[in-house]
Amino acid sequence: MAMRDEVQSFKKERILEVAARLFYERGYRGTSLDAIAERLSVTKPFIYQHYRNKSALLVEIYLRVVHRSVDCVSRSRRTSGSPTARIRRFADEYTRLVIAEQRTTAIFFREENNIPDEYKDEINALKGRFDNELSALIQEGADSGEFHIADVRMATLAIVGMISWIYTWYRPHGRLSETGLADRMVMFTERIVGVLPADAAEAGRP
Structure with a gap:
């Protein structure tokens, strides 16, 4: 896997990991993309680069x-x-x-x-x-x-x-x-x- 692909894969995994943790803690409806972005210390557009929505x-x-x-x-x-x-x-x-x-x-x-x-x-x-x-x-x-x-x-x-x-x-x-x-x-x-x-x-x- 090229380094660029590895980086992209790592970013997607981190987003998914944090989303799963928040869905588990707060429930799906109780978790916003803003909350996921905040936990990751990124902006919401960063998430949209990898996942189109919650x-x-x-x-x-x-x-x-x-x-x-x-x-x-x-x-x-x-x-x-x-x-x-x-x-x-x-x-x-x-x-x-x-x-x-x-x-x-x-x-x-x-x-x-x-x-x-x-x-x-x-x-x-x-x-x-x-x-x-x-x-x-x-x-x-x-x-x-x-x-x-x-x-x-x-x-x-x-x-x-x-x-x-x-x-x-x-x-x-x-x-x-x-x-x-x-x-x-x-x-x-x-x-x-x-x-x-x-x-x-x-x-x-x-």
Whole structure:
């Protein structure tokens, strides 16, 4: 990347970072472009050089969150290993993603009504792809006999809701470390899809 492009990219990232922080603290409607410019110590025209308006910032945040979520489940589904190993990988990576993107995840859930109509179909399609990819992974486990579950779709919604909701209560210096929390989410995910303990699985084999 040329130095000019690197500088432009850095400026856009800084604007987006500050906008996300203010949207998280004050809400989308409670944040003006003037406030973003003030926090950055720049003028409003500086922001207009990179984003045409405030809603463009919100859309960019939304698209990044949903693309990273889709990438997470797609990697897990397509990696090598059993369905159990892959659902564990998904639960671990998705938990860490929600923790790393706690502010933007909060914005994603809080500000849906403020997304411009022309972007809603694209975003909804990506959200549907995320759910479908996870459902497909769970179905693979059910078909192979590794998962013991009656309702794949309900399991999908339960897992996504459980892990996504971390954004509301996670604290960096809380009782559980990031790794400890990820391990718990993996364990709860296994229970939702009905992964048998190793000793029970062995006992059930002919």
